[in-house]
Amino acid sequence: MLINSLSLLFTFTSFISQLEALGVALALWLMIELITPKPSDFWEFLVPQSLYYYLQASWLGNLRLKDAFWPFFILLNGTLFYIDYLIDEGDFTVASWVTMHIIMAMPLIYWTGAVWRCSDKCRLKFWAVAARFMTVAAYFDFGLRWVIMEYYPQILFNCQQMITQWGDCV
Numbered sequence: 001m002l003i004n005s006l007s008l009l010f011t012f013t014s015f016i017s018q019l020e021a022l023g024v025a026l027a028l029w030l031m032i033e034l035i036t037p038k039p040s041d042f043w044e045f046l047v048p049q050s051l052y053y054y055l056q057a058s059w060l061g062n063l064r065l066k067d068a069f070w071p072f073f074i075l076l077n078g079t080l081f082y083i084d085y086l087i088d089e090g091d092f093t094v095a096s097w098v099t100m101h102i103i104m105a106m107p108l109i110y111w112t113g114a115v116w117r118c119s120d121k122c123r124l125k126f127w128a129v130a131a132r133f134m135t136v137a138a139y140f141d142f143g144l145r146w147v148i149m150e151y152y153p154q155i156l157f158n159c160q161q162m163i164t165q166w167g168d169c170v
Contacts, residue, residue, distance in 0.1 A: 001077050002137060004084045005144035012155040015147060024140075032132045039120050039128060059110065061117030068118040069131045072111040076138060079104055087156060094149070094157055094165035101145060108138055 009015045046062045048054035058068040083100045086092040112135045119128035148156050159169035 001073075001080065001134070002141045002144070004080070005141055005148060008148060008155050009144060009152075013152050015152070025137075028136060028140075029129070029133055032136065033129050036125060036129050036132060037120060038125060039122055045121070055110075058114040058118060061114075061121070063114075063118050063121065065115070065118045065122040065127060065131055068111075068114045069134075072107065072114075073134065076104060076108065076111070080141070084156075087161070090158055090160065092161075094153070094161050098149065101142060105142060108135075108142070111135060111138075 006016075006021060010018055010021075045064060046053075046057045048057050048063075054063075057063050079100065083092060083097055087094075087097050115131050115135050119132055122128050122131075153162055153166070154169075157165070162169050
């Protein structure tokens with residue numbers, strides 16, 4: 001998350017500088033730090049017996065933060081790296097790349113709710129803030145990927161993919 005999109009923007013464009021990105025990240029971290037409540041001392045954990053109960057328990061905030069955060073974090077980043085690899089190899093069209101982002105954006109909304117509700121189920125406030133920060137950073141990553149597709153497609157897509165999508169190779 002943010003590895004491919006920020007590195008492409010830093011290297012090939014002047015859209016955002018490294019100092020500006022650091023400033024946005026620090027401001028975002030401070031805002032999340034201010035609104036994250038102190039973890040509670042008492043909580044009760046559920047042990048889900050199936051995927052349905054896992055999804056329900058995480059959405060309701062009845063899981064440990066790590067159990068709600070890590071599965072989707074790994075799935076999201078693995079998928080983003082894989083579709084970037086496929087687009088780099090020329091095995092994906094621009095439309096397929098966009099479709100995969102839309103498919104991954106839908107569970108991102110669920111993941112955000114689950115992480116924010118489960119964030120009081122950790123011992124240190126730092127981990128709650130870090131998990132919330134990473135969910136919000138995922139939205140920024142999707143936004144930067146849209147900027148790349150819309151304004152700088154030549155740095156991610158090859159000419160054949162751009163001709164298929166837009167009709168010319170800019």
